[in-house]
Amino acid sequence: MREKIKFLVFLFVVLAVVLLPISLSAEENLLEKKDNNLVEEHSGKQSAEENNNAEENSNTEGLNEEKLKEDLDQNISDNQSGGSEEFLPSETNIIDKSKQNTEQTPSSNSKDNTEEENKKFNSLSESNNLEEDNHKQNNEKIKVNSTKIEKTSTSKLGHIRSNSVIYPDIENRSNYEDAAPYTNAVYYIKRQAKVNGELFYLISKRPSSSHGVVGWLKASDLSVHTHTSVDSKAKTFYLKGTGSAYSKAWGGVKDLVYSDLTSYQLEEFKVDLTEKIGNNIWYRGVINGKTAWLHSSYVTSYNNKKLSYYNLTLQNALDMQMSVQPQTDKEYKTYVSKGYINKYNKVTADVLNVRGGPSTDYWVVGKLNKGSRVTILDEVNEWYQIEFTQNYQWVNASPTDVLYYLDPNNFINNEKQRFQFLDLSRSNVASVEVLNNQLINKGSLENKGKQFIEAGNKNSINEIYLLSHALLETGNGTSILANGVPVDNNGNVTYIEVLIDGKKENIPGENSNTAYKVFNMYGIGANDDCALECGAKKAFEKKWFDIDAAITGGAKFIKDKYIGGSKNTLYKMRWNPLNMEINKKPGGQYATDIGWAYKQIHSMYNLYQELESYTLYLDIPVYKN
Template sequence: MKKNQVSNFGRVIIMFCLLFTLSFFSSIEKANGNLQNIMSIDSPTTNSYASGAETLIGGWALNASGVRDVEVHLNGEFDGKAVYGGRRNDVNQAYPGYPNGENSGFNYKIPNNKLLNAENTIEVRVIGNDGTTNTSFVTMRKRMPRTSIDTPKMGQEVQDEVLIGGWALDASGVKKINILVNGNLFGEANYGVRRSDVGSAYPEYPNASNSGFNFVLNTTDIPRGKNALVIEVHGWDGSVYSSKVDININKKINIMSIDSPTTNSYASGAETLIGGWALNASGVRDVEVHLNGEFDGKAVYGGRRNDVNQAYPGYPNGENSGFNYKIRNTSLLGGENNVYVKVVGNDGSIDIRYFTINTSKITSNQDRIDYSLEKMLSIQYPSDESLLKGMTYLVTDKYRNEKAFISTNSIIFVDRIAVNSGVNVRLSPSIKSDNVLMITSELTPVQMLLESVKGDTVSGSDNWHKILINGAEAFVHSSVVKLYSVPTYTVKENTLVKSDKSLGSHSYGVVKAGDSLNLLSDLADDWIEIKFSNWRLPTIQDTKSKLIPSKAAINDITDVDSSSMIFMDLTSQITISPDKLNSYLSGKGKLENQADAFIEASKLYNINLAYLVAHAILETGHGKSSLANGTTVVNGKVVYNFYGIAAYDNDALNSGSKYAYNMSWFDPASAIKGGAEWISRNYINNSTHKQNTLYKMRWNYSNPGNHQYSTDIEMPSKISNIMFSNLLNISENYKMNFIVPTYN
């Protein structure tokens, strides 16, 4: 029985505690539910006026869940968040029980330059931690700025110095007043002049009784005629407003004269002198000379002209009003050139005079050479003996389809290895002087016994071959043999390649000892046909025909044709529009759409544009060669070489691409500009070589046989044909000077 009584008592205690807890929280909930979200905006008061640089928004806010944010909205747009948490014991005492009631104040500053010059609506939005919101509004006004220009009046005629006066008011106070004419700042006005009349009319504005301003404007640097005078007022709140009047500047008219050259005159000599005089009421700042639409340079101003000063007294610096300028006649285009002189005054006013200078489109000069054509030919053309010795020779592709022969007696068969001529064949793999078996007199085929035998080190290698020569076992170092992967026909010594089956026929070139042969006929004959390079030695008559200028060229070039263009000065000017040049380059591989790069390179490096394009067309096979088509890669970089620079005949692709990589020619435009710079620096504009014609680039008659751009004797005519046939006819203007050699 006692046990049951204790158990029942415990249950009663637990039930009582539960009921008490529920009753307690219910009472708290009811209490919080009676707390209303309330707020007040203490400042500004509604319909008050803004003053100073800022308006302070201040007040307090209470929320039953606590205040999370106080947002300020200006004229319907969110402006920012107020600082909440200001001490407000008065609010806490009046409205006890709110979270953080003693720190319920907020404040926020609005720059007054954001306010409209009319009625503004300010909304304060209080957001509670539970997401509930409470909003209050207040309206305030901003007095619109006021200003007046009392003097000068609209359209007033002024000269020399003019007094600018007036007054300005701003609700935040006036910080400064700028004076501008035609948008140019002339200075800052003096502000604070006593204006009791303004103070009486507008007493509500700060400092209204001292709102006057004045400024003395010097009109010397202002153009004659109508000009816009602007008063720019800056308020302390950052606001800016302005007032404008037009003033008419009365000053002397600008006058000038071109004394020389007379219009439509013809240029002669190296330079054309442009001379004259100029007067400007504000003084002359610059005298510019423009040639064919492009700025050419500034004339020297200040030449003594007492005659001008006497005729037109009263102008600044009238006695020193002369100017002069020299135009290089090489800058003139062939035919009519449009020139204008532009005089700029200190006030920015401009006076211009136009005239024309005419030039012949074609000029020709003879370059006399102090040796004969026969001597030139003897230097340039190789003998058979010099060919056999390895002289680099002239070439042409004129005979590319003709048969080529060598004497059968010079041919040898090599199974796998041949020893070079002049080699010590040794009894052991040692360079001791007492173990020489024999010395070879020509390239000698041998039988390989052992490919790798260690022995004395020669040229950094200790690898020797054991061979069978003339029935004897011997040794040769690996550096003095030629190895072949398959049985090969070759020649035992350097051998002339002939145009016919006779020693007296024309030599096309040389097969070097050890070079593999591609035989095209039977070895039973005394002469055997072989496959030979397309590039072959021209005949002496071929060479002479390319060296001799035509009689017409020697006498005087009066018209342009493809043959005469090999003598054109490659700094001569030609104008081709980008559109026309791009049209010509269409379909030419990576040269397509590169007109801008060619034109820029031509101007940068003083090279004729038509030549620059034509040379690239020739070297790249119309943009399709391996060095030009974007397929050649060096160290992971695509490279371009449009002028065959450093592309040597025996390994053109490898050497040309490596050079392009070293020069960072990784895109077509870089290759065009880089190639142009290289040609200009090394040939056309080189102060030592001066190879400024295609003829000079190929034959270099100043130092024949040296520093010649190409081995192809037809390189000049091939480029000139492209220039004449394809580029001259799309040019807009040109002026060409021809330099024709005359041999002694």
């Protein structure tokens, strides 16, 4: 029995010695397995958290989900292989769970590797959390090589400046191309990006950030304006005949549809879309069957216009006008041939032409008679520059100046000067009060508003024109003709002798031959070379023996000789294009001053501004191209 007990004790000891290491090893393996499971659980939670963050924001505008997956997968692969970090996903990235489980889970074979991978994923999570705090709708933030890029939506138009480059990829600006082939055109800008605080724009040929895209440019390489839609209401305008038309609002040379709109002047322009570029309004419509954009300054809403066509060109008209030496009060540099001026600075020729330049190619400004003394200012190529226009109120105008006043296109789009084309046969029935307000302190015309209205109504003439005309011709009611000129029984001006600065001079006055006092309020018959005598003679013939008679009688004369015929506008009264067309020469022109119509409109315009409402009826001359 004792022997059996000893044998069992021995057997127990042997088993203990053999089995204890095995038990210890199993326990150690079990503990290690538990540690690994804990690491896997921790990593899985991180991956799930990142995946949820990405999925919650997967609908952010403008991102391609598959591309983001590929970028992220490539980045993780680079990190695992020891490469540098090149891409940290924004909140908009979609992360594939299956790839996380296989590629992001740390190896179970090394505790050191697990800790290193956990640090990487913690860094990744912190980056995502930071970007989520700064998230805005339609906003992308990415980080490339430690460069922060923030993309946002915008709406602008832009023109490329010279010496610029285009980047096909904002995230890889080592590749770029010369922007020169893309200049002189306008581009849509629907996307912008800030790269470390520097602004870039994505330009496109279409109003889209994904279609028609050209590439990215620095904001400093573009001239830009905000681009907003105003409305799509139908509107009707009329072309002024100025400017150009484009395929896009604020277009460049490459966007031109029509470079010159002159031939389309006054044509109807129906608008179907209105946009605002910066502070400028642009309209889209159709011109001669082509869709085009026009700046608002190239159109007008005014349509009470009549076109009078003439079978002659502006050059034809200019040549005819120059033949009758049209006048101006403008001063010019004037020259005479040196060979006709002696050492005493006197003219030796019977009649010497004074020209507008040092050559016979220049027009004749005026003439000097033999013996006239000149003041020499300079010498140019055998010509003396002399004083001339300073001593004469009226001289012959230059061809350039005549053409300027002759060309209707210089005035039709001017708010004031378009009154040159006002149809004077139409009345606007201004009130007496309005007219009298313009006649305060206007000499003999003061408080004559009623007479101008009656004269206009009786003769079917615009009363505002009559008043304006009278103000100009009488020097605001102060001229001798406006205040009464004494004449004899034949209508000749009578004079009296007076002392002026100790010298005896004859001035108009009543003497024993004086029979009447006559008035002329519109300068009718007052020719340049005999303004007072001829103006008084005409007034005598028409029996304008008081101011009212001169206002009404003068209005009838203007109607019968001018407005009632083919000269119903100030422009036609001055230039009479119909006479040039028919007779091939100037004739029937109211004045010789090239600026006469231009000067007439100022008081007319001011008077119209006092009216509560009015309609302008324009009659515009059109010459052959």
